[in-house]
Amino acid sequence: MIFILMIFSINSSFALDTIGPNIQIVKNEITPEPVEPGNDITLKVMITNSGDELAENININPQITSPFYFKKSDFNKQDFAICGGCSYDATYYLSVNSDTISGTYPLIFNIEYEDGLTKEETILIKVIGVPDIVIDYNKEEIQYPDENFEIKLSIDNIGTGNARNIKLNSLSEDFLLIGTQTKVINEINADNQKEIKLTFQSNSNLNSGLYKIPFEITYLDELGNELTKEYSVSINIKDTSSLVLQNLKVENYQTNIFDEIIITGIVENNGEGKAENVYAYIETNLEGYDKSFIGSLKADEDSPIQFKLKSTSSGDFPIKLIITYEDDKGVHTLEETFEVKVTKPTSRLYTIIGIVLLFGVFIIARHYMKRKK
Numbered sequence: 001m002i003f004i005l006m007i008f009s010i011n012s013s014f015a016l017d018t019i020g021p022n023i024q025i026v027k028n029e030i031t032p033e034p035v036e037p038g039n040d041i042t043l044k045v046m047i048t049n050s051g052d053e054l055a056e057n058i059n060i061n062p063q064i065t066s067p068f069y070f071k072k073s074d075f076n077k078q079d080f081a082i083c084g085g086c087s088y089d090a091t092y093y094l095s096v097n098s099d100t101i102s103g104t105y106p107l108i109f110n111i112e113y114e115d116g117l118t119k120e121e122t123i124l125i126k127v128i129g130v131p132d133i134v135i136d137y138n139k140e141e142i143q144y145p146d147e148n149f150e151i152k153l154s155i156d157n158i159g160t161g162n163a164r165n166i167k168l169n170s171l172s173e174d175f176l177l178i179g180t181q182t183k184v185i186n187e188i189n190a191d192n193q194k195e196i197k198l199t200f201q202s203n204s205n206l207n208s209g210l211y212k213i214p215f216e217i218t219y220l221d222e223l224g225n226e227l228t229k230e231y232s233v234s235i236n237i238k239d240t241s242s243l244v245l246q247n248l249k250v251e252n253y254q255t256n257i258f259d260e261i262i263i264t265g266i267v268e269n270n271g272e273g274k275a276e277n278v279y280a281y282i283e284t285n286l287e288g289y290d291k292s293f294i295g296s297l298k299a300d301e302d303s304p305i306q307f308k309l310k311s312t313s314s315g316d317f318p319i320k321l322i323i324t325y326e327d328d329k330g331v332h333t334l335e336e337t338f339e340v341k342v343t344k345p346t347s348r349l350y351t352i353i354g355i356v357l358l359f360g361v362f363i364i365a366r367h368y369m370k371r372k373k
Helices: 002-018 346-372
Strands: 023-031 040-049 055-063 068-073 080-082 087-096 103-113 117-127 133-137 148-157 163-170 175-177 182-188 192-202 209-220 226-237 243-250 254-256 261-269 275-283 287-289 291-297 302-310 315-327 330-343
Touching (some): 023 055, 023 117, 040 055, 040 080, 080 087, 133 226, 148 163, 148 182, 243 315, 243 330, 291 302
Antiparallel strands (some): 023 040, 055 080, 055 103, 103 117, 133 148, 175 192, 243 261, 261 302, 275 315, 287 302
């Protein structure tokens, strides 16, 4: 008797679970799957009554929101009925927004039936975008010949899909990428970026002007397809000058207060570019001509300089020769320091004093003779 009651209880519970209508939406087919942004989707579903009783007053309302938008459907029934165990086939035609990023997106169907019963059914649609890798950088990169320089590049994925195994390969002959010629980034998701720093050595024979560093970019999309693009970065090469002081000569590092101190030399431009506003001057306590304006010097051009100085006292006098000039890099200074010794000319001084005294005696004697006459 107990066994019979248990069987009756189980059968009664099962019957309670299955009695009545139960409307469901089951995915039959999505074409294509996955779908790319900007493309159309054909969604085929089955609207079924998995219950054991007739379902009436059925309305199916798809809630189609971004990234999808509705185009049309072959199923337009309203307030319809489905018997228990029966079903209808329905096809919905949709499109995916062109800017949709890779992901799995829900498509929700609101179901109303039996004048008050409601439920939701969700169908997931997978979208796989297409990555698009570009290079962004400072458009005013200024460099100089035969120098190492660093540029910062922003590798941007402006596409809708994730990119992986991104390889950046330099193709330039004028600018050598220090280290390996290929830089690798593991992954950049859609609408993301990564910054890298590259160090280059420029060719010493480059003239001033605008140059391009070409790059080849290869990367894989989410389906494993390899994509290739070419990009270039503009580099502005500026001229540089390099002044040197040659043949510096000081007449008599040891002299006296009656002699001039004459300083001569040659300023030469050993650089590749023009030097502007070349100016030489001397810092010292000596008196005299201590400034020399040269103007400009082209590459391999030179100009002489000369200074004439005097001292009214004896002693050791430091002299600093300073040369300033400008080029595309800015203002530069070249300095040379030396010292001269000025002494009192004892013998010569006595000779001059004697001549002055004799001359004075002569003037006085002549004046006296005129008065006597």
